[in-house]
Amino acid sequence: MLRNLSHQFKLIEKFPEPYSIATPTKKKLKSFFSFRSKKPSSFLSLFIFELKLSCVFLESIEKASMGGAPALFVDHLENGHTNGCSLKSEDTSVQIGDRSYVIGGSHEENPLFLGVQIHDKITNKWCVPTVLGTGPKPCKAYSAIVLKQGRILVIKKDAASDDSIWFLEVDSPFVREQRKLLGKEVVTWSKGVRGNAEKPIVISGPSGVGKGTLITMLMKEFPSMFGFSVSHTTRSPRCMEKNGVHYHFTEKTVMEKEINDGKFLEFASVHGNLYGTSIESVEVVTDSGKRCILDIDVQGARSVKASSLDAMFIFVCPPSMKELEDRLRARGTETEEQIQKRLRNAEAEIKAGKSSGIFGHILYNDNLEECYKSLKNLLGIDNDAPVNGLEVEGINLPKEHTVTKMEDKILIQETGEVIKNNMIVLDLSSINGGAPGRTRGIVLDTVKSS
Ligand SMILES: Nc1nc2c(ncn2[C@@H]2O[C@H](COP(=O)(O)OP(=O)(O)O)[C@@H](O)[C@H]2O)c(=O)[nH]1
Ligand SMILES: Nc1ncnc2c1ncn2[C@@H]1O[C@H](COP(=O)(O)OP(=O)(O)O)[C@@H](O)[C@H]1O
Numbered sequence: 001m002l003r004n005l006s007h008q009f010k011l012i013e014k015f016p017e018p019y020s021i022a023t024p025t026k027k028k029l030k031s032f033f034s035f036r037s038k039k040p041s042s043f044l045s046l047f048i049f050e051l052k053l054s055c056v057f058l059e060s061i062e063k064a065s066m067g068g069a070p071a072l073f074v075d076h077l078e079n080g081h082t083n084g085c086s087l088k089s090e091d092t093s094v095q096i097g098d099r100s101y102v103i104g105g106s107h108e109e110n111p112l113f114l115g116v117q118i119h120d121k122i123t124n125k126w127c128v129p130t131v132l133g134t135g136p137k138p139c140k141a142y143s144a145i146v147l148k149q150g151r152i153l154v155i156k157k158d159a160a161s162d163d164s165i166w167f168l169e170v171d172s173p174f175v176r177e178q179r180k181l182l183g184k185e186v187v188t189w190s191k192g193v194r195g196n197a198e199k200p201i202v203i204s205g206p207s208g209v210g211k212g213t214l215i216t217m218l219m220k221e222f223p224s225m226f227g228f229s230v231s232h233t234t235r236s237p238r239c240m241e242k243n244g245v246h247y248h249f250t251e252k253t254v255m256e257k258e259i260n261d262g263k264f265l266e267f268a269s270v271h272g273n274l275y276g277t278s279i280e281s282v283e284v285v286t287d288s289g290k291r292c293i294l295d296i297d298v299q300g301a302r303s304v305k306a307s308s309l310d311a312m313f314i315f316v317c318p319p320s321m322k323e324l325e326d327r328l329r330a331r332g333t334e335t336e337e338q339i340q341k342r343l344r345n346a347e348a349e350i351k352a353g354k355s356s357g358i359f360g361h362i363l364y365n366d367n368l369e370e371c372y373k374s375l376k377n378l379l380g381i382d383n384d385a386p387v388n389g390l391e392v393e394g395i396n397l398p399k400e401h402t403v404t405k406m407e408d409k410i411l412i413q414e415t416g417e418v419i420k421n422n423m424i425v426l427d428l429s430s431i432n433g434g435a436p437g438r439t440r441g442i443v444l445d446t447v448k449s450s
Contacts, residue, residue: 091115092144094152098122101170101187103154106138107131114138114154116168116187127185132178132262133279133435135189136166143403144168145410147428150175151439153192153410155403161394165192165426167439174308174435182262188279190435191287194395194442197433200229200282200292200309201379204301204353205316206346207271208328210365211295214316217372218293222381227290229281232258235273238333248278265436266296266303271341275300279436282309286437298352305358309436312360314378315353319366321346395444398422423447 091104098121105115108128113135118127141157150171156164167190169175178186205211219226232248232255243249250258255274259267267276277294285292294304294311304311318324324346328339353359361378365371398414401424405411408429414422427443 092142092154094144094146096146096150096152096170099170101144101152101168103142103144103152103168104138107135110135112137113189114142114166118170118185118187129185129187130182130262132175132186132188133190134283136163136191145403145405149173151434153405153428155397155410155412157397157401158399159397161396162191162193163394164397165395165442166190167192167434169435172308172434177307178262182260184262186262188435190433190437190439192395192431192439192442194440194444196440197286197289197438198291200286200294200311200437201226202294202296202301202304202311202313203316204296204298204314204349204359205365206318206324206349207342208324208331208346209316209318210327210368210371211316213368214365214372214375215293215295218375218379225291225381226293227285227288229277229285229292229294231275231277231281231294231296232264232267233273233275235271235275248281265307265309266300268297268299268303270297270299271338271345277304282436283438292437298349298356298358301358302356308434310433312378313358314361314363314375315359316363316365316371317350317353318346319364323366395424395426395442397424 091102093100093102095101100119100121102117102119103114107113107115110131113131114137116129116131118129119125120127136154136156136159139156139159143155143157145153145155147153147167150169152168152170154166154168156166169188169190172188175186175188178188203211203215215228219228230244230246230248232250234250234252234255235247237243237247237249241247241249252274255267255276258264258278259276263278263280264276265279265282267274269275275297277296277300282292282294294300296304298315301313305313318327321343325339325343328334328342334342354362363371363374363378397412398416400416401412401414403410403412408427410426410428412424412426423446425445425447427445430441430443431439433440
């Protein structure tokens with residue numbers, strides 16, 4: 001294998017002038033390939049990959065020396081297609097099918113986020129899509145590269161390490177589903193982070209079964225591992241409940257508007273009140289590197305199951321209806337009328353929970369300690385497990401750079417007055433997740449010339 005690799009390096013070195021200008025490049029490629037050589041790969045595909053890599057990389061050096069970036073610029077849109085849309089020279093544009101996505105400035109609907117505008121070649125119309133989730137803050141310059149599955153990789157220049165890599169989803173499954181639901185043009189942002197995260201956990205079960213108690217125990221024992229998705233609700237707070245901690249207590253009209261604005265991952269009418277999980281609630285937890293827990297009803301769980309959020313679904317059953325009633329009464333938080341309503345709904349919920357095929361796991365909460373132990377087993381944690389949360393790793397990029405794509409690899413070459421010898425390779429072949437939440441699984445190699 002090593003012999004084969006050294007043969008390939010010779011081939012790369014045989015490139016004629018002007019490629020020979022990039023002497024540090026050869027060293028970088030060598031160290032990159034020798035790093036890669038630890039992983040098995042067929043000789044032919046490796047050879048083709050390396051050949052393409054060297055060509056594309058050298059091309060990027062050429063572009064860097066001309067001061068250009070590989071992304072298209074708005075100037076490239078055909079004349080006369082602006083239709084009154086204000087575009088600036090620093091805006092970046094990428095083409096997907098008949099549409100150009102122009103990225104730059106501030107978003108019309110939310111000036112805190114980077115702006116996105118869409119130009120449709122066929123209708124010659126511009127539109128400002130609704131942006132779902134939390135987007136990146138605007139900055140001076142970007143590179144944008146089209147990826148598979150309706151995603152655009154947006155790399156911010158001169159940005160903080162936890163704010164440099166973003167994915168603009170313009171036609172991902174989540175975007176398609178939200179577009180259908182909201183009946184308007186939507187896009188969504190997902191921040192790119194290194195490392196993987198465990199799936200979010202959806203916990204459902206009838207009122208009074210002990211969901212809240214189990215979740216509180218889990219978060220108390222493993223505070224750095226789990227985070228609670230704080231739902232919105234139109235019901236009144238109970239005496240011990242805090243706004244923003246247990247729920248975001250809200251007005252019906254406000255919540256309905258926010259649902260129409262595409263701010264919610266799911267929502268449902270439960271026991272006569274509106275409840276919903278905002279996209280932001282899930283993102284706040286995943287941004288902190290914790291595994292997100294959603295306490296939602298069966299309708300909400302059904303919506304999440306049908307959505308693009310890949311989650312683990314757990315249903316909690318009471319030992320009997322009598323015990324459920326006793327617990328609800330002992331909790332003392334509901335009026336008699338509300339208790340009766342919750343008990344009536346409980347029967348249908350238990351039936352749906354057991355038979356709908358939504359829930360992969362059913363727990364019986366008879367003895368609390370035993371049920372808690374079973375929950376921990378399901379989640380793959382026992383008392384000996386390490387309790388550290390997952391690190392949310394940002395990506396440090398050079399202030400000035402050029403970006404080149406080659407298959408699933410993004411090559412970021414440091415530029416500036418003195419051409420530096422650092423190259424960063426973002427490997428996107430194992431990315432997973434995406435909005436809502438975060439795009440994870442980015443592998444990063446820094447290649448330095450010796
Ligand atoms: N669909 C959905 N259901 C929720 C959400 N938040 C809470 N619920 C459910 O609403 C129901 C009532 O919750 P709550 O008023 O806190 O009463 P409790 O379950 O008796 O403590 C429960 O089944 C919760 O799981 C949400 O964001 N979406
Ligand atoms: N296994 C159990 N045995 C007895 N009481 C329980 C058990 N689990 C929870 N409880 C109690 O039942 C009541 C309802 O639990 P809670 O967690 O509020 O339910 P939920 O969130 O599902 O509505 C609480 O007073 C709680 O202390």
